[in-house]
Amino acid sequence: MGYVENLRRLVGKETVILVGALVIAENDEGRILLQERTNPPGSWSFPGGLMELGETAEETAVRETLEETGLHAGGLHLFNVYSGEDTFVIAPNGDPFYCVIVAYTADHLEGTIQPDPNESASVAFLDPSALPETIVDGQQAVMKEYLRSRHSIDT
Template sequence: MGYIEDLRKMIGTRPLILVGAVVGAIDKEGKILLQKRPEGIWALPGGLLELGESAEDAGRREVFEETGVEIGQLELAAVFSGKQYFRKLPNGDEFYPVTIAYISSDVKNSTIKIDGVETIDARFFPVQELPAHTSPLVKEIIKHYIEMPKGQF
């Protein structure tokens, strides 16, 4: 993430617009992959785009880096942005995220290997049986997934 660090050196903690991608990977049993982040929140694997990287490639990369799961084809689920998603980090950095959410039922390898840094646990969960402390954004994305016409992805 050298690009963001370089920007922060120039502008300090002032608000930025940051673009990221998250992926709801759905296994053959219809369960969704969630990662438990160090702060105890269950979320979708994802992260910020690197310079020159497509949102789709960033989503695939982040899922693999954070969980070891490989995915193929992605379908756009929704884009989340706006002042309600504003974040101020403990170090004072402020940002407005633009989160591009994808769904993928094209799971190439479902063997989970957590990185122990960004992910302290990862599992596939039934969409109706999410763990406690699941991110509200995950619930919004699952709602979009459930409402998608069958066979759309």
């Protein structure tokens, strides 16, 4: 049982603060790596997830990207840290939490896309001008800032 599951066993449905990390990466054509989540179905996000005890934020970002996409993210650079009202999430199981999101860009990805079917319905590099409208709530601010900074796309 992981940290979040142990915490939930202790606090039940109380709102908590959790730390997560994600990776923003592009391929050589400038397409952005996103995963279509299995839960909630049809939602899209950057690869990433919640920190486990003893991990650094960078380790979390690399581990989650590998687990969810099969790709190893290298050359991480801090993009930004997000917190507050915009990062409030109610998980599909009804658990409420605020997430402190540590977002990294990756210089390169290694490996072959192999989505974890428990977490990712699909993984794809998507054109920044034609992204799905169903980016998960907690990551919409990240996507907007990244598109403005990298692609001059106003969302």
